[in-house]
């Protein structure tokens with residue numbers, strides 16, 4: 001990442017921080033531990049990219065999860081930004097983890113509590129260990145002034161959600177927290193058309209990278225259209241819509257989805273069949289609620305070795321994010 005790109009992101013972060021943070025921010029900040037790296041980068045106003053930890057604890061087995069987490073952080077660093085993996089350890093929300101802390105969350109695996117927004121207070125109160133989902137990670141990123149968050153797949157409306165009301169709090173978080181979430185879309189374990197409808201209801205602008213169709217993580221397309229296409233090298237491409245969201249004080253996040261590259265599409269289709277099988281098993285075993293996503297993801301990984309493809313996809317999403325930031329002039333208008 002060039003120094004001008006870094007300073008653009010820095011401008012954005014400063015703007016974000018000043019315009020969105022109220023007087024209670026200082027107080028809230030005192031309740032979290034920010035790693036020296038992240039703290040230094042935020043003070044200097046340099047680029048910080050938030051990363052979630054549920055993907056480490058519940059997304060893959062140990063030690064593959066640790067290796068992936070380290071690789072993902074390394075990709076962010078190699079591109080000139082500072083990674084801020086977020087987790088709650090012994091009741092303390094940590095923004096940016098040391099190698100030991102990363103190792104700890106990876107070893108805890110599913111013994112760490114999957115922590116969405118509604119679980120944060122409980123985990124803090126019992127001094128527990130929580131792996132943050134997209135909603136909780138967005139909450140903490142926003143609290144300390146980190147504006148960009150990269151992840152694999154976000155949660156959404158579950159299949160049969162029209163009966164169960166099982167809708168991930170990731171979607172309501174996107175409607176209330178002004179962070180740019182960049183992901184490989186939504187896995188087809190979920191009801192993607194309803195997920196996009198629900199994001200519209202929440203007022204969330206959804207964009208896709210170099211395409212007008214929303215990707216489904218393992219496959220390039222979900223068949224659903226999005227209203228906005230971003231590209232790094234076109235004038236309309238840039239992240240301007242996100243900066244406009246911040247400047248106007250809309251208060252919502254934005255979602256940018258990056259499709260899997262063509263060369264991985266075949267293995268993606270194989271994984272799709274495993275997803276169908278895992279969905280049936282979840283129904284047969286009556287696995288619902290917040291246990292459903294981890295069950296489906298673990299089962300798909302077991303059936304296919306999907307975890308290695310997942311880590312390739314996440315790395316790609318990070319590279320695209322940094323490329324978008326690198327080529328983007330829009331942040332200047334946010335400063």
Ligand SMILES: O=c1[nH]cc([C@@H]2O[C@H](COP(=O)(O)O)[C@@H](O)[C@H]2O)c(=O)[nH]1
Pocket residue numbers: 052054055059116132133134135152153154155156167168169170187217289290291293294297
């Ligand atoms: O493809 C994925 N979807 C979802 C998750 C995780 O699951 C959470 C959503 O869970 P739920 O559906 O219970 O809200 C996400 O925020 C994320 O942490 C994931 O790792 N990979």
